[in-house]
Amino acid sequence: MKLRVFIPRDAGAVAVGADDVAAAVAATARARSIEVDLVRTGSRGLYWLEPMVEVATAAGRVAYGPVMAADAAGLLEAALIDSTHPLRLGLVDDIPWLKRQTRLTFARCGVIDPRSLEDYRVHGGCRGIERAVALGAAATVEELVQSGLRGRGGAGFPTGIKWRTVAQTAAPQKYIVCNADEGDSGTFADRMIMAGDPFALIEGMAIAGFATGASKGYVYIRSEYPHAIAAMTAACSAARRGGLLGRGVAGSAHDFDIEVRVGAGAYVCGEETSLLESIEGKRGVVRAKPPLPAHRGLFGKPTVINNVLSLATAPVILEKGAGFYQHFGVGKSRGTMPIQLAGNVKHGGLFETAFGVTLGELVDDIGAGTLTGRPVRAVQVGGPLGAYFPRALFDTPFDYEAFAARDGLIGHGGIVVFDDSVDMAKQARFAMEFCAIESCGKCTPCRIGSTRGVETIDRIMRGENRAANLDVLADLCNTMKFGSLCALGGFTPYPVMSALTHFPDDFGAPAKHLQVAE
Ligand SMILES: Cc1cc2nc3c(=O)[nH]c(=O)nc-3n(C[C@H](O)[C@H](O)[C@H](O)COP(=O)(O)O)c2cc1C
Ligand code: SF4
Numbered sequence: 001m002k003l004r005v006f007i008p009r010d011a012g013a014v015a016v017g018a019d020d021v022a023a024a025v026a027a028t029a030r031a032r033s034i035e036v037d038l039v040r041t042g043s044r045g046l047y048w049l050e051p052m053v054e055v056a057t058a059a060g061r062v063a064y065g066p067v068m069a070a071d072a073a074g075l076l077e078a079a080l081i082d083s084t085h086p087l088r089l090g091l092v093d094d095i096p097w098l099k100r101q102t103r104l105t106f107a108r109c110g111v112i113d114p115r116s117l118e119d120y121r122v123h124g125g126c127r128g129i130e131r132a133v134a135l136g137a138a139a140t141v142e143e144l145v146q147s148g149l150r151g152r153g154g155a156g157f158p159t160g161i162k163w164r165t166v167a168q169t170a171a172p173q174k175y176i177v178c179n180a181d182e183g184d185s186g187t188f189a190d191r192m193i194m195a196g197d198p199f200a201l202i203e204g205m206a207i208a209g210f211a212t213g214a215s216k217g218y219v220y221i222r223s224e225y226p227h228a229i230a231a232m233t234a235a236c237s238a239a240r241r242g243g244l245l246g247r248g249v250a251g252s253a254h255d256f257d258i259e260v261r262v263g264a265g266a267y268v269c270g271e272e273t274s275l276l277e278s279i280e281g282k283r284g285v286v287r288a289k290p291p292l293p294a295h296r297g298l299f300g301k302p303t304v305i306n307n308v309l310s311l312a313t314a315p316v317i318l319e320k321g322a323g324f325y326q327h328f329g330v331g332k333s334r335g336t337m338p339i340q341l342a343g344n345v346k347h348g349g350l351f352e353t354a355f356g357v358t359l360g361e362l363v364d365d366i367g368a369g370t371l372t373g374r375p376v377r378a379v380q381v382g383g384p385l386g387a388y389f390p391r392a393l394f395d396t397p398f399d400y401e402a403f404a405a406r407d408g409l410i411g412h413g414g415i416v417v418f419d420d421s422v423d424m425a426k427q428a429r430f431a432m433e434f435c436a437i438e439s440c441g442k443c444t445p446c447r448i449g450s451t452r453g454v455e456t457i458d459r460i461m462r463g464e465n466r467a468a469n470l471d472v473l474a475d476l477c478n479t480m481k482f483g484s485l486c487a488l489g490g491f492t493p494y495p496v497m498s499a500l501t502h503f504p505d506d507f508g509a510p511a512k513h514l515q516v517a518e
Contacts, residue, residue, distance in 0.1 A: 002035040003079055004056035008110065010043035010195045011227045012188065017068060018051040024072035025053075034076055042196015042231075044110035045350030046097055054092055055079040063089040097347065097366070102328060104336050105313045106189075106352045109196035114231050117242040120199040126244065128315030132207045133252040135318075140211040141167050144314065146322035148334030153179055153270075153307030154382070154411045154487070156400045159314075162304055165294040166212040169302040174214035176205050176256075177279070177298055177305040180221040180228070181263055181270035184383025186342035186414035190308035192350055193338075194221070194228035197312070198235035199244070202258060204311035206249050207318055208304050209256035217258040218298070220275055223265055232260050267384070267438040271486050272305045274440060285440045286486045307412070309338060330356035333399035341367045343379075343416035360394030363417055374419035378503065380427075382411025384434050385491035387498035388424065407498060409491070424503035429457040431495035435488060446489025449480045453496065460507055470507070473500070 007013075007022045022038060029036035046052060052065035053075065064075055064087040071087060078085035089095055103109075113119045120126065132140040145160030166174055178201065182190040194201060205217045221229050236258050239245040249256045261279055263269050269278045273287035276298050297303025313335070317325045326334040333355035339362060341348045346368040363369070363379055370376055378388045387408035389396065396402050403410045418427075432453035441447045453476055459469045477493035484490040500507060 001080065002037060003029075003076065004037045004039065005079075006039045006041045006054040006056075006061065007051065008043045008196075009040040009114075009227060009231075010050075010192060011225070012047050012192075013043050013050040013052070014227065016050050016066065020069040021051045021053060021067050021072065024069035025076065028072045028076055032073075032076070034080065036076070039113050041112065042109045042114055043192055043350075044092070044098060045106070045192060046095070046347070047349040048347055049089065052089075057082065059091060061092045063092045063095065065089055097349075097351075100366070101352050102336050102354050103352045104316045104325070104328075105200070105309055105338055106193065106197070106350065107316070108200065109193055109350075112197060114196055114198050115234050115238060117199060117235075117238045117244065120197075124319070125199050125315070126203060126250065128318035129203050129207050129210070129244070129250040132210055132318045133250050137167065137211050137213065140207065140318065143318060143322045144211070146326065147317045148322075148326040148329070148332070149310065149313055149317060150333070150400065151307055152309035152313070152337070152412060154184070154409070156410075159306060159310050162294055162306070163208060163212050165292070166214070166302045166304045169295055171302045173216070173299075173301045174212055175298045175301055175303040176208045176212070176214045176217040176311075177276065177303055178205055178217065178219040178308055178311055179270060179272065179275060179305055180219050180225070180308045181275060182222060182225070182308070182412070183267040183270040184412045184414050185380070186416035187340050187383060187412045188342075189338040189340050189350055189413065191225050191228045193308060193312050194225070195231045198231050199239065200312040200315055201232070201308055202235055202239045202244060204314035205258060206244060206256050207314045208306070208311060210249065210252060210254045212302075212304055214302075214304065215255050215257070217256065218261050218279055219258060220261050220263055220269075220279060222263045229260060229262060236260065267434075268440045268486075268488055271488065275305070276303065286442050288485060309412075328354040330354075330397065330399050331401055333401065337398065337410070337413050339398065340412075340414045341417070342414060344370045344372055344419050345417040346371050355399040356397050358394065359389060359396045359398060359415075360391075362398065362415060363394065367415075367417060370417060370419040372419050372421075374421065376417055377420040377422055378418045378424065378427075380416045380418070380495065381414070382409040383414055384431065385409070385487060385494060386411050386414075387494040388427065388502060389498070390502040392502070407494065409494065424499040424506040425457065425461050428496045428499040428507075429454060429461070431492055431499075432457060435492040439488060443483070443485040443489060445480045445483035446485070446492075449476055449484075449489065450492060452476060453480075453492075457496075463508065466508060470500070
């Protein structure tokens with residue numbers, strides 16, 4: 001009997017030994033003459049169970065985890081005779097953490113072989129672009145508009161409107177740029193999808209190219225993602241061979257190809273105009289807007305710039321229709337969000353669900369509280385520029401407007417959990433320090449303000465003229481919020497002021513000092 005064994009090659013699984021497990025499984029199979037078809041997949045996103053190994057059975061895939069190399073022999077024996085094993089987690093599809101999710105963008109992640117276009121097609125891939133080609137370019141753009149999809153990179157701008165602007169801007173050359181810089185703390189969804197289902201991103205970019213008339217795409221990936229870079233590069237070659245990229249994509253008259261570019265590691269290069277500068281070979285400095293990239297973007301040409309998740313969601317929207325997608329979610333937050341649980345959390349990983357689930361449910365129930373077992377004190381949502389939320393705000397539904405109404409942002413969907421040992425004054429200082437280090441230097445409120453912010457928080461922490469320095473800090477935050485050219489300087493006040501507002505004791509501060517103008 002031939003066993004089909006699936007072991008992730010995702011960086012999060014490799015970091016805890018997945019390559020060793022794969023080598024041990026292969027060696028054991030050879031030594032015992034067991035026929036094994038070993039498939040290296042992406043991760044399912046249950047990181048506390050990685051390396052999670054799956055074995056195909058007549059009833060479906062059975063999961064084991066976390067598996068170590070030493071477990072290989074016992075695991076293969078148990079799989080062969082279908083007996084129990086201490087690491088057996090049961091049928092993957094029945095694992096409650098996965099069962100509770102609505103996986104639209106991540107439907108194939110951890111399931112397919114990310115190097116095989118054929119496997120992608122077997123699991124429903126390429127149907128989105130086929131329908132797009134049948135609909136035509138203009139109707140494809142409208143489908144995106146109607147779906148209600150908003151940019152998953154942070155700003156939440158409607159994706160279809162951006163595509164429509166580029167489609168309506170006449171130019172001999174247009175570009176699709178995928179922002180895979182993924183600089184936000186506690187986020188890894190872009191990395192996961194590129195390593196686990198790269199064809200979804202490629203198909204999404206090809207749909208965007210077809211819809212807007214762009215013939216060239218760039219994926220800008222941070223250098224810290226070698227596994228994702230390798231997977232994307234291999235998948236682009238496979239897509240070229242299989243007709244998803246190149247001349248006449250998916251049988252249309254439209255040509256489209258993709259180039260993978262590797263960033264050199266600057267948070268600000270995730271900001272879209274800075275990223276364009278970087279692709280052009282210049283230093284990553286923010287451009288003033290207008291012109292919008294949709295009018296004059298990469299090399300001065302109309303450019304769609306979207307996050308990985310925005311683009312990787314286009315195929316399912318086209319395949320199943322705008323109505324299907326926008327039926328999920330609440331208010332103006334339509335569809336699903338791949339939420340990433342990180343930091344001091346027991347069940348860290350990728351949880352894709354419709355908008356509307358509360359922050360408390362995500363942290364206490366889905367995340368199962370802290371890894372240390374101590375009480376949760378604060379969570380930072382939306383990366384280093386996101387606000388800190390105390391327990392008192394755990395009833396906030398996960399949607400763009402609800403978070404904005406509470407002076408926060410959902411950003412790229414990252415949630416970083418802290419227990420009661422956290423010092424929120426230090427976290428506020430870190431936000432200013434991060435801004436000072438990562439500032440591109442173009443505007444004064446961010447370049448100078450962040451350094452003054454670090455100094456002021458230091459004085460507050462030392463107890464020097466506390467009341468006066470709290471006023472200075474609030475004033476500084478106002479200046480940064482309203483005077484910065486981009487969101488790096490403009491949003492740094494969110495973590496700082498939320499830490500001050502919700503955790504004044506850590507600053508020795510009475511809460512009344514902590515007002516920032518709306
Ligand atoms: C400092 C800074 C860093 C950013 N980093 C990223 C990033 O790593 N990935 C990303 O997709 N968007 C990032 N953004 C947002 C982008 O500027 C832009 O809004 C996004 O790429 C647009 O794609 P979307 O509409 O699909 O979200 C960042 C913005 C700022 C101000
Ligand atoms: S806010 Fe900061 S990162 Fe943004 S343009 Fe100004 S100096 Fe550059």
